[in-house]
Amino acid sequence: MELIWLIPAFPVVGFVVLVLFGRLLGKPAAGWFASAMVAGSFATTLVVFLDLLSTQSAQRVFEQKLYTWMPAGSFTATFGLMADPLSIMMCLFVTGIATLIHIYSIGYMRDDENFSKFFIYLNLFVASMLLLVLGNNLLLTFLGWEGVGLCSFLLIGFWHTDLANSSAAKKAFVANRIGDFGFMVGIFLVWVTVGSINYADIRAYAPNLAAGTATAMALLFFLGATGKSAQLPLYTWLPDAMAGPTPVSALMHAATMVTAGVYLMVRLNPILHEAGWANDVIAWVGVATALVAATIAVAQNDIKKVLAYSTVSQLGYMFLAVGTHNYVAAMFHMVTHAFFKALLFLGSGSVIVGMAHEQDMRRYGNLRKYMPITAGTFIIGWLAIAGVPPLSGFWSKDEILAGAFNAGPAGPVLWLLGLITALLTAFYMTRQVIMTFYGDEKWREDAHAEAHAGADEAAEAGDEATGAPVATAVAAVDHAHDDHHGLTPDHEPVESPWTMTFPLVVLAGFSIVAGVLNLPFSDKLERLGNWLHPVIIGEHHMPNAPVLFGLASGAITTSIVGILIGYAVYEKRKADPSKIELSVLARGWFIDESYSKFMGGPGRAFYQGVADFDSKIVDGVVNGVGKGSLGIGRLIRPAQSGIIRTYALGFGVGAVLLLVFVVTRMSL
Amino acid sequence: MLELTETWYLVLASLIFTIGAVGLLVRRNPLVMFMCVELMLNATTLTFVTFSKALNDVGGQASVFFVLVVAAAEVVVGLGIIVAILRRQDNADADDLSLMRG
């Protein structure tokens, strides 16, 4: 267990070596080296994990003190790494998935000029993420938190070099800064009240916290979490963050980084235990995010954007679990989601590469014929996220919903909203799979009609405006800015190389079986629950068996219904061959029309409305914070006129004001 | 007949100080601006001397010498800078020296 320092050390070494010799190593050696470092980190984690497993469950906390920092007054912060069930579990899946994604990136980035730079960032990201997870105090977590944010920022702009003006990066930055502010103030509040920022001390002190203080802390940290984990109202940056290379989307913006907020909340569960109504806030924000994001996902045509909104939605589930004290379910869903969402993202990346970097699903179709491995694994991911048993997604989602059902008087409402989200999830994922892998080979349509569609579509969906950076960034992939539409009617998609498909197969395997981590059938089978038991205060009680069974049946039914609706919509469209002659635009509208017909006219208006609200109002607010700050600067700028006498006047006014002030206090 | 107490001197000094300060705000010639600063400094020396007399303490009067030296040094430097500016351009109007702003 003394080896834990090695876990973050590997990627740090990788980072340093690549910074120094990255160019020298060249392609693909730099990528293999980076992957080896992360794999080494994974292997070390496994060793530590087995070591922990062999100890008594109550003693599964190991702290490795690196050094003591800041002996300011009575305050010392002992800095170190902490291996406990929670952190090692996070490490296992972070390093595991990161290894796969590193390997995948070797294939995906093979044509990129900045190949080694990409792996520098990836290794730095892994190191920061591990620091975030393994740190034994809030400050180290915060450092890792900022580190992953920086890497995310760097990688969103990896292709889109004019980052200063890119709305995607700005949005990510503003949202994250608002969150970070909450985190910072939260750390301070903890330090002032608890007198330490070490998790162990916080845990020991938590029962003495006043309810008000604990609530304030919980809300502040939750504000931090909403920024990083893209929850209402700070979620808008995440879909735009998809401008980065697809492996980045998979690793950071789906599987690992965005779950940092959930990790933080679970880590602070002793505080949440005392935090009263703050938990309700978390649960409601979570479920609202899940629902809103799912409805938006329904209206997306960009293959990565569907997945992006889906990620926001699934993160909402995790916060719902946190808010209902169902931490095990939150962590469980985090792991299963990491598998299947990484799988889906990587699969979409494989599709995007195969389709000459076209991301519009309306131009896909029948790809299963050309990319059998991608299609097969993607379908597994689809079934997992849709919640079809016995795939992993079903078990974790069911546990969250069942937990929510049992959470006080509002529980059934939370449960119902979660169930609606599940229905929508099954629906939009079915839509995505069918549009991509089934049906006709739509890119073979006449190019003129397609161009026409492109123009109209921009006017049609407000959301496309925010999609612009994505399009530009993707165009840069093959360094063909002038040739955006690389997808020609005579394009022949081919399956991706093995470095890309191998991770898909592995992730698909995990997406199928990860459910065994925590099966509800007996106490013994709740392996994750037992494993995490020592770090969690405040047990959450699941509904009893019959209710549980009923809820599970409901969830299964919902999933099937969602898939069937999707299938029916798709079927109906296919049944009318005369439509094939119509332009892509008409077909696009037809899809929208068909599901709105099915769900009634208002349904469609609602989706469109939500999408508009997202792009105009919420984005506007986030951008507004940034603009407002600039506005204040501009407002006071005229005072700095450059003229000495104006300065002296400001000076004099200041002096007079101070004098006026003292006059009010004088006793002459 | 009015008795001239210390208060009279203090009020006079504050008036001179204000005249100097306002003068600096309204005049654009750097030389005149320096003269205004001199006026302000002289007002403070008058204050020092008044208090020195009232407190029966030489410290205040000694301060005046330091202030005079400082004032002289400032003007010397100021004149140097003005000359440097005048070597580059025709006038040294304070308001025209506003290249840097914002």
Place this chain on the structure above:
Amino acid sequence: MLSVILQDTPIPISANPVIETPEIVWSSLAPHLILILGGILLLTLVSLLRGKAPSWFHAAWTVVVAGAALGSLWPLWSRVQEDGPQTLIAGAVGLDGFSLFVTGIICVSVILSALLLEGYLRRENLVGPEWYVLMLLSASGGVIMASANDLIVLFIGLEILSVAAYVLASMHSRRISSSEAGLKYLILGAFSSAFLLYGIAMTYGATGSTNLVRIQQFLVDTVLIKNGMLLAGFAFMIVGLGFKVAAVPFHFWAPDVYQGSPTPISGYMASGIKAAGFAGFIRVFVVTFGGTYAQQWRPMVYALAVLSLLVGAYMALIQTNVKRMLAYSSIAHAGFILIGVTVATDKGTSAALFYLLVYAFMVTGSFGVVGIIGREGDGKHSLDDYQGLGKTRPGLALIFAVFLLAQAGVPFTGGFLSKFYVINAAVAEEQYVLAVIAMVSAVIAAYLYLRIIVSMYFAGADDHGVSPEMANPPAKKVPAGAAIALGIAVFATLWLGIVPDTVTSVANEAVARLVAFQG
């Protein structure tokens, strides 16, 4: 109103004055003397050598002199540790931990600035000893200010410091903006000096002395029934000192002067001069008027701190000139340090001292990089000139990024801890609003620092070629002196963030040993 005071003045003017010269412990004045004599000697030596000295000689001399002054602090420090704080020259100068700490900061600032100045002057073809002489004399003024135990000595120190700085600001004879900066600095500086002096005069009238210890003694012994004169004195002294530390609304000069001055000099102003200004601020307000009178001046300094935090951060956001950005950010930093002053506790003072030290390294380093990137003519300071720097000058870009991140307050840099300590001091006094405003300011300012970093690393690093501005990148070779200075600054910035214990304990010790009235 003066009658109250008259009965309490124990110093009658003797009818037959015999001038007693005070006893002077020369060794205790070592830093002052080394700096002044070093400056004068340099001038003499250079005139005797008549240009035979190599161009690096002046800088090397300055570094040695400032280094010697720094070295002389050690024996004095242990003297203070053993014998406690003491006053020198009939109570005019104080020798205590505080003055020694600030002297140290000023010496560090001189060493770094001199190293940076050497290469800068060669590039700008302005080589000459007068820069260094003025800098040493200015630093001696700062040291006098830091150790002043008398308001008049404080004023003289401030003027020695400032008059030399006015000249330094305007010394780049080929840049009109340099002359403009000098004139603006001078006129507003003189204006503010008049305010400070008027404030001193009023304080003298109200308390009967300019000696700080005697003022404290007077305030302890006497209850002022009429405090109007003293409070007016506070207001005027805050104006004067607020100018020196560039606190809003007395900050207007700072952006223009920092932008116009030769860049290494801007670094010196932001570090050394600011440290001296804060030393005066703390010595007068926290130490002398810290007790019951803190209630009277605290709201004013509080307002200055809040305004500086917000105006500095917001104004920095809209700048496109990196030098100006740093100037505004230094105003925001002044706001942070003012928090340490506002709380008027030992904790706040030691936090301010630590902040000043860290800031000295960060800001001199930042301006050092800016000076190198400014290229010949010292004019390339727009954000566009930093485009693609990560690619063309990776080393410089990395160093600059470290300084900027430290200024933003990233953990494990000195910048984080310094912010942490002042906020901590505010929280300890239950000044929560102030702490929250400080954090808001830090969040806003972070955007600014990141903007520069983004510009260095992303914009222009395109595969389609480097931006037009970078077609003429800054000279590949960083001058040796500058390299040393940047190395020291980076090392110190990180070191103070990772193992701050030694320095924080020194700062705490420094505050524990102050010349003050022991009533």
